[in-house]
Amino acid sequence: MSRIVALDTTDIRFPTSLSLDGSDAMNPDPDYSAAYVIVRTDAEDGVEGHAFVFTIGRGNDVQVAAIDALAGHLVGRELEPLLDDMGSTFRELIGDSQLRWLGPEKGVMHMAIGAAINALWDIKAKRAGLPLWQLLARMTPDEIVDLVDFRYLTNAITRDDALEILRAAEPGRAERERQLLVSGYPGYTTSPGWLGYSDEKLERLAREAMADGFTQIKLKVGADLQDDIRRFRKAREVCGPDFPIAIDANQRWEVSEAIEWVNALAEFNPAWIEEPTSPDDILGHAEIARGVAPIRVATGEHAQNRMIFKQLLQANAISVMQIDAVRVAGVNENIANLLLAAKFGVPVCPHAGGVGLCEAVQHLSMFDFVAVTGTREGRLIEYVDHLHEHFVVPTDIQRGSYMPPTAAGTGMEMKAGSIEAYTWKGQHVLA
Amino acid sequence: MSRIVALDTTDIRFPTSLSLDGSDAMNPDPDYSAAYVIVRTDAEDGVEGHAFVFTIGRGNDVQVAAIDALAGHLVGRELEPLLDDMGSTFRELIGDSQLRWLGPEKGVMHMAIGAAINALWDIKAKRAGLPLWQLLARMTPDEIVDLVDFRYLTNAITRDDALEILRAAEPGRAERERQLLVSGYPGYTTSPGWLGYSDEKLERLAREAMADGFTQIKLKVGADLQDDIRRFRKAREVCGPDFPIAIDANQRWEVSEAIEWVNALAEFNPAWIEEPTSPDDILGHAEIARGVAPIRVATGEHAQNRMIFKQLLQANAISVMQIDAVRVAGVNENIANLLLAAKFGVPVCPHAGGVGLCEAVQHLSMFDFVAVTGTREGRLIEYVDHLHEHFVVPTDIQRGSYMPPTAAGTGMEMKAGSIEAYTWKGQHVLA
Numbered sequence: 116m117s118r119i120v121a122l123d124t125t126d127i128r129f130p131t132s133l134s135l136d137g138s139d140a141m142n143p144d145p146d147y148s149a150a151y152v153i154v155r156t157d158a159e160d161g162v163e164g165h166a167f168v169f170t171i172g173r174g175n176d177v178q179v180a181a182i183d184a185l186a187g188h189l190v191g192r193e194l195e196p197l198l199d200d201m202g203s204t205f206r207e208l209i210g211d212s213q214l215r216w217l218g219p220e221k222g223v224m225h226m227a228i229g230a231a232i233n234a235l236w237d238i239k240a241k242r243a244g245l246p247l248w249q250l251l252a253r254m255t256p257d258e259i260v261d262l263v264d265f266r267y268l269t270n271a272i273t274r275d276d277a278l279e280i281l282r283a284a285e286p287g288r289a290e291r292e293r294q295l296l297v298s299g300y301p302g303y304t305t306s307p308g309w310l311g312y313s314d315e316k317l318e319r320l321a322r323e324a325m326a327d328g329f330t331q332i333k334l335k336v337g338a339d340l341q342d343d344i345r346r347f348r349k350a351r352e353v354c355g356p357d358f359p360i361a362i363d364a365n366q367r368w369e370v371s372e373a374i375e376w377v378n379a380l381a382e383f384n385p386a387w388i389e390e391p392t393s394p395d396d397i398l399g400h401a402e403i404a405r406g407v408a409p410i411r412v413a414t415g416e417h418a419q420n421r422m423i424f425k426q427l428l429q430a431n432a433i434s435v436m437q438i439d440a441v442r443v444a445g446v447n448e449n450i451a452n453l454l455l456a457a458k459f460g461v462p463v464c465p466h467a468g469g470v471g472l473c474e475a476v477q478h479l480s481m482f483d484f485v486a487v488t489g490t491r492e493g494r495l496i497e498y499v500d501h502l503h504e505h506f507v508v509p510t511d512i513q514r515g516s517y518m519p520p521t522a523a524g525t526g527m528e529m530k531a532g533s534i535e536a537y538t539w540k541g542q543h544v545l546a
Numbered sequence: 547m548s549r550i551v552a553l554d555t556t557d558i559r560f561p562t563s564l565s566l567d568g569s570d571a572m573n574p575d576p577d578y579s580a581a582y583v584i585v586r587t588d589a590e591d592g593v594e595g596h597a598f599v600f601t602i603g604r605g606n607d608v609q610v611a612a613i614d615a616l617a618g619h620l621v622g623r624e625l626e627p628l629l630d631d632m633g634s635t636f637r638e639l640i641g642d643s644q645l646r647w648l649g650p651e652k653g654v655m656h657m658a659i660g661a662a663i664n665a666l667w668d669i670k671a672k673r674a675g676l677p678l679w680q681l682l683a684r685m686t687p688d689e690i691v692d693l694v695d696f697r698y699l700t701n702a703i704t705r706d707d708a709l710e711i712l713r714a715a716e717p718g719r720a721e722r723e724r725q726l727l728v729s730g731y732p733g734y735t736t737s738p739g740w741l742g743y744s745d746e747k748l749e750r751l752a753r754e755a756m757a758d759g760f761t762q763i764k765l766k767v768g769a770d771l772q773d774d775i776r777r778f779r780k781a782r783e784v785c786g787p788d789f790p791i792a793i794d795a796n797q798r799w800e801v802s803e804a805i806e807w808v809n810a811l812a813e814f815n816p817a818w819i820e821e822p823t824s825p826d827d828i829l830g831h832a833e834i835a836r837g838v839a840p841i842r843v844a845t846g847e848h849a850q851n852r853m854i855f856k857q858l859l860q861a862n863a864i865s866v867m868q869i870d871a872v873r874v875a876g877v878n879e880n881i882a883n884l885l886l887a888a889k890f891g892v893p894v895c896p897h898a899g900g901v902g903l904c905e906a907v908q909h910l911s912m913f914d915f916v917a918v919t920g921t922r923e924g925r926l927i928e929y930v931d932h933l934h935e936h937f938v939v940p941t942d943i944q945r946g947s948y949m950p951p952t953a954a955g956t957g958m959e960m961k962a963g964s965i966e967a968y969t970w971k972g973q974h975v976l977a
Binding site: 141142143144145146170171172173174176177178180181184187211212213214215216217218219220221222223224225226227266267269270366369370371392393394395396397398399402417419420422423425426429430 | 572573574575576577601602603604605607608609611612615618642643644645646647648649650652653654655656657658697698700701797800801823824826827828829833848850851853856857860861
C-alpha cells in the first residue's frame with residue numbers, strides 16, 4: 116500500500132505569441148501554456164503521475180491555483196483504492212459539493228479535476244506497463260462502464276446502452292490493435308491555416324501537408340470574408356478540388372452571420388465548419404447546421420462537459436464531434452463523450468495542437484477504434500506540428516497518421532528540462 | 547482624473563455548515579463564503595468599489611486567485627474612462643483572448659470578471675450619490691443598451707429590440723419609482739425549507755413567514771420522495787391550500803426522474819419546480835417543462851451566462867427566470883438577461899440568500915420594474931434571513947417586501963469588522 120505525498124504544480128508558458136503560431140479570429144496572440152501537475156507517491160516504484168491543463172497564457176496561474184485546491188482531497192490518501200476504482204475517484208472529485216459551486220462541472224475548477232484524474236491515469240498506466248489506449252482497450256465492457264458517470268445522461272444513453280456498444284465491439288479487438296500498430300490512426304493538420312500567416316506560407320505549408328501524407332488540412336476563417344475567399348481559393352489551387360479542407364471560425368460569428376459566411380465559402384467545398392459561434396449555443400449550432408447543410412458542423416474543443424455534448428447530439432447540431440483531452444474532467448468524462456458519440460453514430464475527430472494535446476488525445480481515439488466504435492472511417496485526429504519536442508514521448512507521425520505510442524502512461528509527461536526552462540517567471544523566455 | 551491603485555482581495559468564510567443553514571439535496575454542508583474585492587483609487591473622494599463572488603466554501607481561494615488575475619487589466623488604469631463607458635469596460639474584460647480560454651464566459655474566471663465589473667459599478671453609483679437601481683433606472687434607453695454586449699444574442703434579441711422594450715417603459719418611470727419607495731418589491735422566503743431542518747422547525751418557520759407578510763415560501767426537495775411528501779403536506783397544513791409554495795431540487799434529478807417526482811408532488815400544487823436537473827441541460831429542462839405542465843419550471847442561479855438564458859427561453863424550458871447577481875459577469879450581463887426575459891415575456895424571480903445576494907440582486911429587480919418591464923406582477927425576489935448583519939446597507943424587509951435601498955452604491959459592501967472577523971485562516975471562526 117502506498118500514499119499520495121504531493122501534488123506539485125508548475126506554471127509553464129511558451130512564448131508562441133512571438134511567432135503568431137496558433138493565431139486565429141478569436142485568439143490573436145496566444146502563449147501556449149500548461150498548468151502542470153505531478154502527483155508524487157511514497158511507493159517504491161518511484162512512478163509519478165503527470166498531467167496538465169492547456170491554456171493560452173494569462174490565467175495559467177489561476178488554473179494552477181485550482182489544481183492546488185485539490186491537494187486536500189488527494190494528498191495523504193492511499194493510492195491503490197483510488198486507482199482500482201477510478202469511476203468512484205472521478206465521482207468523488209466532481210461531486211465535492213463545495214467545489215462544485217464554482218462550476219458546476221465547467222471552467223477552471225472542472226479542468227483542474229481533469230488534470231488530477233489524468234495524473235492518476237498516468238500512474239495507473241505506468242504501473243500496468245501499458246500506454247493508456249491499450250490499458251483502456253483491454254478492459255472489459257463492465258470495467259469500462261464503471262468508469263463513467265451516467266448522471267444527467269440517461270435520457271440519451273444508459274449504462275445498458277453503453278454496455279451494448281462495448282460488447283458489440285469486443286470481437287476483433289486484438290485484430291484492430293494489430294492494425295493500429297501497423298498503420299496508425301489518421302491525422303489532419305491545421306499548421307497551414309493560421310490567420311497570422313502570409314499567403315505564401317499557407318501555400319507552402321499546404322503543399323508540405325499533402326507531401327507528408329495528411330489527408331485533410333484546416334484553415335482558420337472568420338476575421339474577413341474577402342481574405343477567407345482568397346485564402347481558401349489559394350488552398351484549393353494547391354490541394355486540388357477533392358482534397359478535404361475544413362474551416363474553423365473559432366466562435367467568431369452570430370448564428371445568421373455564420374450561415375451567410377459559410378454559404379459564401381460553399382463553392383470551395385469545406386469538409387466541415389468548426390466552432391461557428393458560441394460553444395454554449397446548442398440551439399444556435401442546430402440552426403447553423405440546418406442553414407449550411409450539406410456542409411457539416413463540428414465543435415467540441417470548448418464543450419465544457421458531457422451534458423453539452425449530449426445536447427449537441429440530441430439537437431442534431433453537429434456531424435463531427437471534437438473532444439479535447441483536457442477541457443473536461445479527464446479520461447473518465449471523455450469515455451462518456453466517446454460513448455455518447457457512438458450511440459448517436461457521430462464520428463469523433465479530436466481537437467489537438469496547443470501544448471501536448473496531440474500526445475494526450477491520440478490515446479482516446481485509439482481506444483475508441485479498438486474497443487468502442489471499431490472503426491477509423493471518417494475519423495481524424497487534429498495535428499499541429501509544434502512543441503512536441505518538450506514531451507518525453509512525442510507524437511510519431513508517419514504518412515500523416517499517428518503511430519500508436521508503446522511507452523507506458525498517458526503521454527502527458529513533459530521533459531524535466533522543458534518544465535524548468537519554461538516555468539513562468541513573469542516574462543517570456545526568448546530561446 | 548484618477549487612477550485605480552489596487553484590487554485588494556480577501557477570502558471570507560462563514561461557518562454556516564455548523565448549523566445546516568443552506569443545506570439542500572446537493573449541498574449538505576455549505577460554508578457560505580465570499581471572494582471579496584475592494585477596488586481602490588487615488589481619487590480625493592476616497593470612494594472604494596466593493597464586490598464579491600459568492601461560493602460555498604472550499605475553492606473560495608481559487609475564486610480569489612481569479613480576481614487577483616484581473617489586477618493586470620485594471621491597476622494603473624485611469625478610472626473615469628472605465629466608468630464613463632461601462633459597456634466597453636465589460637467587453638474588454640470578457641474579451642481578453644487569453645483569459646477567455648479558461649471559460650469561455652463561464653465558471654471561476656467569468657465570475658471573477660463579474661466581481662471586478664460590479665466593484666466598478668459600486669464606485670460609479672457612489673460617485674453619483676445613487677443606489678444602483680436608481681442610477682440604472684434613470685439612464686436613457688440608449689445609455690442602457692450601450693451597456694449590453696449583444697454578441698451571440700442577436701438571433702433572440704437585437705439592440706433595436708432592446709431599445710423598443712426600454713422606450714416602451716419610459717413613460718411612468720417616475721411614478722414607478724414612487725410606488726417602489728412606498729411599497730417595495732415583493733419577496734418570498736426559503737428560510738423554512740432547508741433539508742437539514744426538522745419538521746417542527748419547518749412548520750414554525752412557515753408560520754412565521756406568513757405572519758411576516760411573505761407571499762410565497764420554498765421547500766428544498768429531491769433527497770427522498772417520502773420525506774418530500776411528508777414535508778410538503780405539513781407545509782400545506784400550515785399555509786393552507788392556496789398559498790404559493792415553490793419547490794427546489796438543486797439539480798438532483800435525471801430528466802425522467804424529475805418528471806415522475808414532480809408529478810408525485812403535484813397534488814400539493816407547487817408554485818414552481820426549481821433546478822430539477824443539470825443547469826447545463828437546456829433540452830432536458832424543456833422536456834421536463836412539457837412533462838410537468840402546468841407546473842412551472844424555474845432555473846438560473848447556475849446559468850453560467852446570457853447564452854444559456856437565451857436558449858432556456860428559446861426552448862420554452864422555463865416559465866420563471868432566476869438571475870443571480872454574482873454568477874455571471876456582473877451588472878452588464880444581468881441587464882442583458884433582464885432584456886432577454888422581457889423579450890420573451892418570462893418573469894424574473896432572482897435567486898438570493900447566500901452571502902449578500904439579497905443585498906445585491908434587489909437592485910436589478912427594482913431597475914427591471916422601473917425601466918424595463920414596468921411591472922412587479924408575478925415577480926418575487928428570494929429572501930433568506932441570514933448574514934445580513936455583515937453588510938453596511940442590509941436588506942430592509944417590510945411586510946414581506948424588499949424596501950428600496952436609498953444609500954449610494956450596489957449594496958455589496960461588507961462591514962470592515964465582518965471582513966476582518968471572517969477572513970479565512972484555514973479553519974472556522976466559532977462565534
